[in-house]
Amino acid sequence: MFNLFKFQNYRFYWKVRSLILFLKFKINSLFFKGNLRIKEVKEELSITTQLAWLSSKTILFSIFIVIFLELLEKVILKLLPVDKTIFLAKTHSLITGNPYSLENFLMTIASVLGVFLGLYFTAVSIVASSVFTTVPSDVRELYLREKIGNTYIKILAILLAVSIIMFGYRIFNYYPGILPIVLMLIFSCISIFAFVMLGIRAFSFFDPTILADTIFSDLYANIKLASVNGLKWSDSSLQSHYHKLAAKNINTLNNLVEICLKNPNLYKKSVPLLSWRVCYFLKDYQIQKALIPTDSYWFSRVPKYKDTFLVDGSVLQIALQTQTSIQPEVITDNYWFEDEVFKILTNMLKVMLDSHNIAIAADILDGINKYFEELGEKLEGKKCCGMLKNIETVMEPYFLGLSEDKCKGTGDINFALFDRYNMLLLSCVIGFNKFSREFKLSSFMQSVDSILWEDKGAIYRSSVMSITLERLEFLQKRLEFEQKVEGKFISPVWYRRQLVGIKIGHVINECFESVVDSLQKFYVDSSNILLDKKLIVLTTYRTRRGLEAFSKIQVHLSSIKKLIEGFDKFNIEKELPWPKWDWDTIEKRIDKNNDSLIQQEAKCLPMLSLINKTENEPDLFGETYHRICQECFESLSNNKDEKFSIVFPSLFISALQAHDLLRVSYKDRDARTQILISFQPLSDLIELSGYAKIYSELFSSPNLWQTCQKSWDNYLSNQVKKDETIKYIITSYQYKRAQFGLFARDIWKTNWQMELNNKLRENNLINSRFRGDDYWKGLEGKQIHKSPFIRTLCRGRYEPFITASEIFLLVYFVKQHGINDFVDNRDFIKHLEEEEALHNEDKA
Numbered sequence: 001m002f003n004l005f006k007f008q009n010y011r012f013y014w015k016v017r018s019l020i021l022f023l024k025f026k027i028n029s030l031f032f033k034g035n036l037r038i039k040e041v042k043e044e045l046s047i048t049t050q051l052a053w054l055s056s057k058t059i060l061f062s063i064f065i066v067i068f069l070e071l072l073e074k075v076i077l078k079l080l081p082v083d084k085t086i087f088l089a090k091t092h093s094l095i096t097g098n099p100y101s102l103e104n105f106l107m108t109i110a111s112v113l114g115v116f117l118g119l120y121f122t123a124v125s126i127v128a129s130s131v132f133t134t135v136p137s138d139v140r141e142l143y144l145r146e147k148i149g150n151t152y153i154k155i156l157a158i159l160l161a162v163s164i165i166m167f168g169y170r171i172f173n174y175y176p177g178i179l180p181i182v183l184m185l186i187f188s189c190i191s192i193f194a195f196v197m198l199g200i201r202a203f204s205f206f207d208p209t210i211l212a213d214t215i216f217s218d219l220y221a222n223i224k225l226a227s228v229n230g231l232k233w234s235d236s237s238l239q240s241h242y243h244k245l246a247a248k249n250i251n252t253l254n255n256l257v258e259i260c261l262k263n264p265n266l267y268k269k270s271v272p273l274l275s276w277r278v279c280y281f282l283k284d285y286q287i288q289k290a291l292i293p294t295d296s297y298w299f300s301r302v303p304k305y306k307d308t309f310l311v312d313g314s315v316l317q318i319a320l321q322t323q324t325s326i327q328p329e330v331i332t333d334n335y336w337f338e339d340e341v342f343k344i345l346t347n348m349l350k351v352m353l354d355s356h357n358i359a360i361a362a363d364i365l366d367g368i369n370k371y372f373e374e375l376g377e378k379l380e381g382k383k384c385c386g387m388l389k390n391i392e393t394v395m396e397p398y399f400l401g402l403s404e405d406k407c408k409g410t411g412d413i414n415f416a417l418f419d420r421y422n423m424l425l426l427s428c429v430i431g432f433n434k435f436s437r438e439f440k441l442s443s444f445m446q447s448v449d450s451i452l453w454e455d456k457g458a459i460y461r462s463s464v465m466s467i468t469l470e471r472l473e474f475l476q477k478r479l480e481f482e483q484k485v486e487g488k489f490i491s492p493v494w495y496r497r498q499l500v501g502i503k504i505g506h507v508i509n510e511c512f513e514s515v516v517d518s519l520q521k522f523y524v525d526s527s528n529i530l531l532d533k534k535l536i537v538l539t540t541y542r543t544r545r546g547l548e549a550f551s552k553i554q555v556h557l558s559s560i561k562k563l564i565e566g567f568d569k570f571n572i573e574k575e576l577p578w579p580k581w582d583w584d585t586i587e588k589r590i591d592k593n594n595d596s597l598i599q600q601e602a603k604c605l606p607m608l609s610l611i612n613k614t615e616n617e618p619d620l621f622g623e624t625y626h627r628i629c630q631e632c633f634e635s636l637s638n639n640k641d642e643k644f645s646i647v648f649p650s651l652f653i654s655a656l657q658a659h660d661l662l663r664v665s666y667k668d669r670d671a672r673t674q675i676l677i678s679f680q681p682l683s684d685l686i687e688l689s690g691y692a693k694i695y696s697e698l699f700s701s702p703n704l705w706q707t708c709q710k711s712w713d714n715y716l717s718n719q720v721k722k723d724e725t726i727k728y729i730i731t732s733y734q735y736k737r738a739q740f741g742l743f744a745r746d747i748w749k750t751n752w753q754m755e756l757n758n759k760l761r762e763n764n765l766i767n768s769r770f771r772g773d774d775y776w777k778g779l780e781g782k783q784i785h786k787s788p789f790i791r792t793l794c795r796g797r798y799e800p801f802i803t804a805s806e807i808f809l810l811v812y813f814v815k816q817h818g819i820n821d822f823v824d825n826r827d828f829i830k831h832l833e834e835e836e837a838l839h840n841e842d843k844a
């Protein structure tokens with residue numbers, strides 16, 4: 001190469017070089033055209049086979065008739081004393097003796113096929129003139145490239161040519177062979193029945209979206225050519241050419257969708273079908289993308305301008321001296337394809353919302369949900385969150401602009417749309433969790449070890465994740481350098497594994513952080529905006545999906561931890577930057593977001609009771625009430641006084657509203673049923689209030705009991721007949737307790753009691769009933785709690801002998817308000833006063 005350098009000053013060198021490059025281009029062009037021709041032949045052969053298959057029933061029936069007659073003829077020949085050769089000779093003499101019959105047959109076929117061609121082009125021209133006169137040129141070109149019709153026309157043209165050639169045989173007094181005649185008969189039958197099917201199919205061209213098949217087929221071909229399975233896949237010129245072809249096809253698809261969106265008659269069927277096809281195409285592209293080099297010119301190039309104050313001094317000096325701008329850095333946009341195609345989906349969604357086709361918009365979101373789940377599984381969480389922002393610009397203004405009347409009911413289709421919208425980020429979480437469960441690190445590293453690094457396309461054919469391609473390409477270039485310099489690979493296997501492991505770890509960390517950030521912004525922050533707008537039902541739906549998303553993240557934290565811990569064995573060289581995970585901070589962050597969503601949902605609860613629902617609609621108030629009720633207890637058992645101070649007052653008001661609603665709903669039932677059912681919400685309040693007192697003393701957290709006491713005090717102070725209200729509560733509770741049997745939420749409350757018992761055992765305040773060693777211990781080894789209330793509650797060896805409801809009635813109504821209607825059968829107040837007296841003596 002250095003010897004040729006000296007010839008660069010001579011003209012003949014550049015002429016020879018130009019000639020060589022020209023010949024190389026021509027050879028590559030021939031290979032490229034040949035490859036395209038082979039592909040076209042395969043497509044035409046496939047379509048021809050399909051047309052033959054569609055006509056097979058009738059053809060087979062015709063063949064059956066011919067075979068049947070042939071067999072019948074043979075049977076007759078066997079019965080009659082006639083030699084077969086004589087019969088065949090006479091048959092041949094009939095054909096040669098009457099040549100006009102063959103000529104008439106060929107002329108008939110030619111005329112019929114000519115009529116078919118004329119009729120088909122007439123139908124096509126009618127459709128084109130009525131539908132495609134005002135469409136863009138690329139859509140008209142797409143119509144002309146419709147594959148099935150073009151293949152059919154070619155078949156007819158070939159049959160016409162064959163019939164003319166066979167007729168030319170007769171002009172020169174020759175007879176065609178038997179095989180051409182038989183084939184002519186078969187393909188004539190196919191053309192006849194195919195014409196019927198294509199004639200019917202021509203009417204479907206009034207729906208332009210039928211042409212999308214050709215676009216998707218071409219896009220699949222473009223992607224395949226740009227991948228390692230394509231011709232000259234590493235040639236940058238061809239990569240750029242495939243990029244241009246794909247960009248043109250995407251533009252055609254966009255124009256086709258625009259035509260469809262301008263025709264309301266196509267909304268019901270075509271738009272949902274087309275949107276789902278686009279979503280599934282994007283899912284397939286995620287798989288094919290792993291076969292394309294990350295620096296391929298299939299991806300677009302975009303400029304990236306640096307901050308002028310951070311530019312190197314020499315670059316800035318050159319720009320000033322030459323009076324030019326600072327040249328930007330050209331970077332690869334590896335998401336250009338997804339962005340361009342996703343714009344089409346966003347546009348479809350916007351048009352459907354503007355035209356109030358809510359059901360179709362919901363169908364579009366269903367397809368996007370499937371795609372987002374695929375992105376989450378491929379660890380494309382950051383990209384998924386970016387796409388969600390684009391959808392937010394369309395969806396949020398629509399829902400914020402809904403009237404107050406529409407936001408009061410739950411049966412409106414807008415809420416089905418809103419629920420699908422809220423599912424988008426949750427779908428990404430589901431995909432990410434699926435990856436964390438199913439990803440096998442050991443098998444992945446084995447596939448990396450088995451890569452033939454000498455083969456440039458090996459890393460793409462190894463079925464590794466697309467997120468690791470950039471790191472694998474980095475490794476391959478350096479291993480190639482080692483091979484050239486040292487004659488072998490000198491980098492150890494463990495070092496390669498560590499480099500790949502670091503990349504995966506960083507991508508997982510980035511995906512997780514992006515998803516959690518978006519969960520907080522999309523569910524927590526936006527729920528505050530909806531709540532400020534008084535869109536109560538929308539806020540409830542969003543908080544529900546947010547709680548579900550954070551719950552799924554929280555449940556799968558163990559599998560994520562296990563996955564990350566699996567990378568530790570590959571972290572040998574400690575100097576390399578390794579992603580860090582602060583699990584305590586992550587768990588606290590998730591808990592904080594959960595609490596925020598619960599608090600928002602609790603604020604919605606009182607207003608949800610005002611919604612009139614039917615049996616065909618979900619009981620949004622009832623479901624939310626029970627969730628908040630459970631969250632109240634969990635905030636007590638986890639000593640979250642701030643959360644309890646927000647959640648319990650809303651639950652208090654809602655329980656009273658639920659009590660009134662149940663009394664009205666069951667007013668036609670007998671008195672016993674009405675009392676037992678309507679008292680359930682009040683029973684929940686009494687039970688939770690008792691636990692508020694218990695946990696307040698157990699954790700030495702007076703705010704818990706103060707919040708509860710304040711709610712009861714406010715309620716009773718607003719009652720005109722305070723004593724009667726208290727008497728009603730106590731009497732209803734005693735009546736319910738006297739009934740035999742289990743009620744709707746008794747098992748639920750039993751779990752609360754078991755949770756309290758576990759807390760007391762953890763603090764060594766009571767002994768286990770089922771452990772023998774604890775049985776013989778008796779009172780020995782027990783901790784003495786500083787609260788007289790807890791000491792009274794835990795006297796004895798086992799769990800408390802009194803329920804939380806009884807504790808509240810005794811402490812609040814009997815002791816504090818001096819009500820004597822509730823009898824203290826267990827002398828709890830007496831023992832409590834004794835413990836308090838002892839406590840005061842000790843302090844004195």
